[in-house]
Amino acid sequence: MFSRLRTAMLAALSALVTILALAAAVPQAQAASSLPCDVYAAAGTPCVAAHSLVRALYSSYNGSLYQVQRASDSATANIGLLAAGGYANAAAQDSFCSGTTCIITKIYDQSSRHNDLTVEGAGGAGAADVGAPADALPVTVGGHQVYGLEISAGMGYRDNSTSGVATNGGAEGMYMVTSGTHVNGRCCFDYGNAETNNTDTGNGHMDAINFGTECWFSPCYGGGPWVQADLENGLFQSNLGYSTNSSNTGTGAMPFVTALLKNNGQDHFALKYGNAQSGSLTTTYSGGEPTVNGGGYSPMHQEGSIVLGTGGDNSNGSIGSFFEGVMTSGIPTDAADDAVQANIVSVGYGGSTGSTGSLTPGSEISLRATTACCTSDYIRHQNNAAVVSAITSSSSTLDKSDATWIVRRGLASSSCVSFESRNYPGDFLRHSNYKLYRQPMDGTALFRSDATFCPTTGKSGTGTSFASYNYPTRFLRHYNLNLYIASDGGSNDFDSATSWTDDVSWVVSSPWVP
Numbered sequence: 001m002f003s004r005l006r007t008a009m010l011a012a013l014s015a016l017v018t019i020l021a022l023a024a025a026v027p028q029a030q031a032a033s034s035l036p037c038d039v040y041a042a043a044g045t046p047c048v049a050a051h052s053l054v055r056a057l058y059s060s061y062n063g064s065l066y067q068v069q070r071a072s073d074s075a076t077a078n079i080g081l082l083a084a085g086g087y088a089n090a091a092a093q094d095s096f097c098s099g100t101t102c103i104i105t106k107i108y109d110q111s112s113r114h115n116d117l118t119v120e121g122a123g124g125a126g127a128a129d130v131g132a133p134a135d136a137l138p139v140t141v142g143g144h145q146v147y148g149l150e151i152s153a154g155m156g157y158r159d160n161s162t163s164g165v166a167t168n169g170g171a172e173g174m175y176m177v178t179s180g181t182h183v184n185g186r187c188c189f190d191y192g193n194a195e196t197n198n199t200d201t202g203n204g205h206m207d208a209i210n211f212g213t214e215c216w217f218s219p220c221y222g223g224g225p226w227v228q229a230d231l232e233n234g235l236f237q238s239n240l241g242y243s244t245n246s247s248n249t250g251t252g253a254m255p256f257v258t259a260l261l262k263n264n265g266q267d268h269f270a271l272k273y274g275n276a277q278s279g280s281l282t283t284t285y286s287g288g289e290p291t292v293n294g295g296g297y298s299p300m301h302q303e304g305s306i307v308l309g310t311g312g313d314n315s316n317g318s319i320g321s322f323f324e325g326v327m328t329s330g331i332p333t334d335a336a337d338d339a340v341q342a343n344i345v346s347v348g349y350g351g352s353t354g355s356t357g358s359l360t361p362g363s364e365i366s367l368r369a370t371t372a373c374c375t376s377d378y379i380r381h382q383n384n385a386a387v388v389s390a391i392t393s394s395s396s397t398l399d400k401s402d403a404t405w406i407v408r409r410g411l412a413s414s415s416c417v418s419f420e421s422r423n424y425p426g427d428f429l430r431h432s433n434y435k436l437y438r439q440p441m442d443g444t445a446l447f448r449s450d451a452t453f454c455p456t457t458g459k460s461g462t463g464t465s466f467a468s469y470n471y472p473t474r475f476l477r478h479y480n481l482n483l484y485i486a487s488d489g490g491s492n493d494f495d496s497a498t499s500w501t502d503d504v505s506w507v508v509s510s511p512w513v514p
């Protein structure tokens with residue numbers, strides 16, 4: 001009898017062990033497929049807004065991500081996903097916008113709140129915004145070529161009639177994936193809670209993540225860009241006063257940055273940042289609300305609208321990049337933030353599509369000079385200009401990255417090509433006054449033309465020459481280590497006929513940084 005009892009107890013114990021093991025395995029299996037809003041919902045702080053140009057933020061989401069409008073006939077199309085819980089169907093955009101240009105007119109909220117963002121109207125500090133060009137920021141996410149949102153001055157999105165977003169001292173969290181390579185020091189590249197009337201209504205009426213190099217005001221530490229809290233009438237890094245935090249020197253020019261803010265609306269806020277391509281989050285501040293400027297931040301007075309790309313009063317001199325972002329109801333736990341960062345890292349944000357060394361769009365390349373003087377010189381950017389300089393295997397990673405370009409379908413003509421910077425996503429090689437620069441694509445017809453080059457057999461008989469799309473008798477040429485579009489003889493020194501055929505002939509080679 002005892003032996004039967006022992007056998008039964010052992011069987012029960014074994015069953016219990018199996019159940020416990022299965023129970024332990026289940027959350028892991030769920031975590032593996034949990035996208036940011038699944039994570040925050042499971043932690044009791046559900047998303048009340050979930051915006052992304054590049055992927056689903058719920059594993060079950062299979063709706064539209066954003067809407068584009070094309071210039072040729074003003075028709076609109078919704079861009080969705082390749083699969084539920086997956087990545088943007090950028091090919092649908094390419095096909096709809098083929099032969100014309102498109103702007104982004106709406107960014108859908110994936111949460112059940114439907115807090116969709118549309119192009120922002122006029123505000124206290126800025127005229128009505130315009131939509132961002134839909135193809136200005138090609139990147140890869142999850143191995144798929146997709147488009148991020150590239151904001152230039154005068155662009156912004158907003159929803160002034162939201163549901164579920166914190167108001168009047170409510171607690172909330174938010175994050176966005178942005179870029180440290182396309183920033184400026186003007187007001188105010190924000191994502192988060194703002195006024196409902198596009199006007200500055202006073203301290204504490206905003207609670208938004210700010211990202212850029214705007215120092216509000218000295219002293220600021222390091223060169224930025226910083227993740228800051230725009231709480232209205234001030235960008236804050238702590239409660240010591242505005243952008244003040246001696247231990248926060250900024251993220252530097254990381255191509256993909258996770259920026260995070262949470263605020264209990266009463267007496268505490270926290271800021272974090274991380275590299276969206278690897279590693280974990282760093283908390284730069286966690287403490288009391290600011291008291292400067294007459295106070296008014298404790299408690300907060302959020303109004304519950306959502307802004308993206310401008311300040312609360314539509315101050316719209318700022319630039320920035322946006323790939324995805326969410327806002328939650330309630331303060332997320334640090335564990336949930338960590339799980340979200342792990343998920344962001346896991347999808348593999350990147351600047352290219354992997355193939356190398358050819359002029360096929362998506363390929364990464366380096367362009368080597370062929371003139372006898374300079375056969376170790378490559379086209380690279382330096383201080384925003386494009387130049388040639390010697391790059392060797394012992395060059396620094398920075399120099400090699402500066403000398404690597406991603407071939408894109410020509411911004412002005414699909415039968416030509418454009419060159420996107422490897423380490424500055426969204427920045428392209430373009431000419432201006434015949435000289436070459438690395439600049440962010442602003443969507444204008446002029447930029448598109450200036451950044452488009454048409455390959456032809458090398459004029460010297462070696463390699464490839466690149467005719468300027470809008471000045472077809474001028475070719476990409478190095479001259480005194482600078483880069484120009486030059487004609488074969490002409491009034492400018494860089495048009496000199498001497499060694500022109502060699503100077504305009506380039507070897508399309510394997511990328512220094514694949």
Ligand code: AHR
Binds near residue numbers: 187199230232314
């Ligand atoms: O708080 C900084 C900025 O100040 C806000 O975004 C804007 O509304 C005001 O000009």
